[in-house]
Amino acid sequence: MARELELDLVEVADKANPPVCRIMDYGKYKYEAAQRAKESRKKSTNVVVKEMKYRPKIGAGDFGTKTKKVEHFLSEGHKVKVTIMFRGREMQHPELGRKILDQVAEAVVDQGRVEVYPRLDGRNMTMVLGPDKKAQAAAEKRRQAETEEGAPADQPVTDAPDTTPVAEAPETTEAPAEVVEAPAEVTDTAEA
Numbered sequence: 001m002a003r004e005l006e007l008d009l010v011e012v013a014d015k016a017n018p019p020v021c022r023i024m025d026y027g028k029y030k031y032e033a034a035q036r037a038k039e040s041r042k043k044s045t046n047v048v049v050k051e052m053k054y055r056p057k058i059g060a061g062d063f064g065t066k067t068k069k070v071e072h073f074l075s076e077g078h079k080v081k082v083t084i085m086f087r088g089r090e091m092q093h094p095e096l097g098r099k100i101l102d103q104v105a106e107a108v109v110d111q112g113r114v115e116v117y118p119r120l121d122g123r124n125m126t127m128v129l130g131p132d133k134k135a136q137a138a139a140e141k142r143r144q145a146e147t148e149e150g151a152p153a154d155q156p157v158t159d160a161p162d163t164t165p166v167a168e169a170p171e172t173t174e175a176p177a178e179v180v181e182a183p184a185e186v187t188d189t190a191e192a
Contacts, residue, residue, distance in 0.1 A: 049128075051081045054104070056096040063100075067107045074111035074131045084125040097125040105129065110139035 001023065002009040008026040011019055050073045052066050073080045082104055084097035101118045108129060116128035 047077070047079055049079045049081055051083060053083045053085055054100055055085055056090050056093070056100065058100065063103070067104055070104060070129065071108050071111045074108055074129060075136065077131050079115070079131070080112070080129045082127045082129060086123045086125070091123060094120055094125060101125065101127045110135055 005023065007023050010022050010024055010026055010029065012022050013020040052070050054066060070080050082101060084100055086097065098118055105114050111131065112129040113132040114127060115130040118125055118127040
């Protein structure tokens with residue numbers, strides 16, 4: 001019967017009693033199954049944990065650069081493991097590492113939230129940040145509102161002329177002092 005219709009006889013459920021078979025185009029069935037699998041892979045998100053390493057005595061420039069990279073990772077949807085690496089006597093002051101981790105969490109509050117709070121693991125202190133879609137949407141809304149109303153309130157408008165009064169030097173009636181140059185002394189260091 002399947003040959004007359006130029007289709008295939010396909011066993012659908014082999015565990016059933018009796019086994020279930022269906023007459024269909026097997027090539028089309030395989031293609032549709034592959035498309036469904038491909039679509040499900042597209043919809044699944046692959047969360048990657050990125051790591052950013054800091055030191056307790058990090059400079060302001062390096063801190064800013066690394067924190068911007070952490071924000072970038074969070075905006076892409078990745079989790080970020082922030083690690084403070086201690087060396088030598090720095091282990092005596094874990095509050096310095098905790099302070100840096102708090103600063104990082106505060107700096108990326110618009111992109112993510114703390115998932116695993118700071119804890120000390122040997123010579124490292126770690127914290128895990130995860131992306132926060134609600135905070136990202138709220139930050140984006142704020143940015144759009146600021147661009148619609150012009151410059152933000154905390155930044156000065158640069159197009160306006162500078163109207164700050166300039167302090168002038170007091171006028172004096174005295175004549176300028178004369179500059180007198182003393183003649184240079186010539187010394188002969190080479191004695192014959």
